Amino acid sequence: MILLGMGRLIMPDFLEDMRVRSLAFLLGVVALQTLPSLPSGMWALAFLLFPLLFRWSALRPALFFLGGFLWALWRADMLLSSSLPPSLEKKDVQVEGIVASLPERTARGMRFVLDVQRLTHRGKDQAFSGKIRLNTYHDASVPRPGEHLLLDVRLRRPHGFMNPGGFDYEAWLFERHIRATGYVRKGGYRRLGTTLHYPVHKLRERLRRAMEESLGERPEAALMEALILGDRSRLEDAQWQVLRRTGTAHLMAISGLHVGLVAGMAYGLFGFLWRRSGRGMLKWPVPKVAASGALVAAVAYAALAGFSIPTQRALIMVGAASLALLFGRPVFSSHTLALALFGVLLWDPMAVLSAGFWLSFAAAGSILYALAGGRRQGRWWGVQGYVTLALLPLTLFWFHYAPLGAFGVNLFAIPWVGLGVVPLGLLGSALIVPFPSVGEAMLGLGAESLGLLWSCLSWCASLPVWYWSPVPWTLIPAFIGILWLLAPRGWPGRWAGSLLLLPMVFLRPPSPKPGDVWLTLLDVGQGLSVVVRTAHHTLVYDTGPRFSPGFDAGEAALVPYLRQEGVKAIDTLVLSHEDNDHVGGTASLQAQLPIGRLISGASAVFPDAAPCLAGQSWTWEGVRFAFLYPFRVGLKGNRASCVLRIDHPRGSFLLTGDIGKRQEGQLVRQGARLESLVLVVPHHGSRTSSSPAFVHGVHPRYALFSTGYLNRFGFPHPEVVERYRREGAKVFNTALQGAILMRMEKEGFRIKAYREMARRYWHSP
Structure with a gap:
């Protein structure tokens, strides 16, 4: 009762101007989330301003803004301090911890969150604690919430695709305080017992089993x-x-x-x-x-x-x-x-x-x-x-679509x-x-x-x-316009709110001018997908890998990028050859965007596709596209890869699929026009490609590797990377730099790495 009485006295004063103060606190929190790196600890000295700002009521919103910024800074610093040391990535380590979530079924096993109590490597304790997200593939055991486990695992720091319009997986993990992901090694699953921790998840797991037994295989x-x-x-x-x-x-x-x-x-x-x-x-x-x-x-x-x-x-x-x-x-x-x-x-x-x-x-x-x-x-x-109307701008911003019904x-x-x-x-x-x-x-x-x-x-x-992919700044006037339109009757000039919607509806994302060509090498993990745009046409070269029945690069990276760019249809889709890491996202792309023409080096696998052959060419808005390889149809595997050259007056791009040294030698001996400003390196930087003669023949200024982060093949091979550097090429790698965005325009050539453009403090280096 005493607390209730005190609350009656305190609450009115606390709620006074609470709207302004909460918004100021929110803006302070958001301000921190826009930073590419956390500021130094010297920001703690800002606490000295609190008495000054609190003294004058007019400055209290600034006090709440500063409070929101510092509060978010402290919490973010605490989270980042529990990061997995880079030296332990891909290493066999042993973790001891407690299952801290309701395990999820996946296509290949189970997934769960483990609250790590101890981590060792080669018998030595390591400075790491926090939550990790694990997959089990080989063990038939089903983890239970609250179980105490000892696991042999391989971990890596949070890392996801980085593409314009794509889902920020690293932010999703950071929001959930998950500081590493990985998988349990075969035979490395051991139960140490059960604990009293996470009783709520235990109850949920028990109810889930009961619901499954009750409802069976019903679709609902x-x-x-x-x-x-x-x-x-x-x-x-x-x-x-x-x-x-x-x-x-x-x-x-x-x-x-x-x-x-x-x-x-x-x-x-x-x-x-x-x-x-x-x-x-x-x-x-x-x-x-x-x-x-x-x-x-x-x-x-x-x-x-x-x-x-x-x-x-x-x-x-x-x-x-x-x-x-x-x-x-x-x-x-x-x-x-x-x-x-x-x-x-x-x-x-x-x-x-x-x-x-x-x-x-x-x-x-x-x-x-x-x-x-x-x-x-x-x-x-x-x-x-x-x-529905109020959420329309936010829905378009986050998801790039709005169901009309x-x-x-x-x-x-x-x-x-x-x-x-x-x-x-x-x-x-x-x-x-x-x-x-x-x-x-x-x-x-x-x-x-x-x-x-x-x-x-x-x-x-x-x-x-x-x-629809609105230009981001147009969402603010659109939201104000919707509020104006929906104002009470008698509000002056409600119709004027519709004018504020016009920028969101009619302004389109930037696109190439006639004579320009934009090329984007997407970050699709261990695979390849390239989008080439001219003023009025779009070409997609490969669609990236399919990782599981419910997850592929087409759905996760390629389609979101095309939606954000305002692309409504694909004029030409080139599937270099039949390997999964190059064609795994095709079904998702075909399901969501119309495709005018399909060309492939594996026309036997894709019966609707026309074969690519050396000598085929066409021109879009002054930009010439030409296949340099293969020289005949009927090839299979990597040696069937379509090699596409894109010519612009200021330079050329060369897309090579997974050709090997033998195919490279054929191109060199045939005297093909290989020299290019930009080369998408063959076979992701494998030692089976990028022969010295081919590298010298192309003599690229920029060598682009499309690889997966810490991939099991070790691509790109250090020897291959060094070979391109000796040739004078600047090296880019999607695993480390995200999507690579290039613009060949009348004014010149520009190349940018999206991970650097969109970097936030929670992103991996």
């Missing part, structure tokens, strides 16, 4: 696990496609929507019961008891999801709303939202690296905007319309899931252990309900999807 089983437990590892590619194309993927992530619905239902239930409590209602008001019950229910539901990052944010937001009720403040107010924002950033300033952070707060803010002033738009369809689909999908499927699933999960038959019946009803919804979503997935 994976969807139910995602909705109730937050485990999306069993969702198939086809299911993800339906969710993305209908704009309902957010329903499969336990986030603010689900936690809010559960809290709302619990609020109503506790309020209903407490009103019948008699004297208790006189001592403790119904709203405060109901708010406490709602918070408990939200905590329980978030626990089922393993307190994942999205549920942590949602839980803090529910907690802020509950505090508002306890202290007599309006629940649906901008002050409450600002308090939730401040709480989320205090809990984890790295949350701003997630798209979910921005989408969840933008959605909550748009709901408040829709409900402000008792507008007619406060009806369900009006609120949903506000949310998302508004209508979500009108019925959200209440169907939130008021039907989720309550049935939660009741079934709660009862399946003590009362198996009742729990199974409830889960079955939830699955049946979800199956009906899924039939509707599958049909809606055929509706058009708007793919």
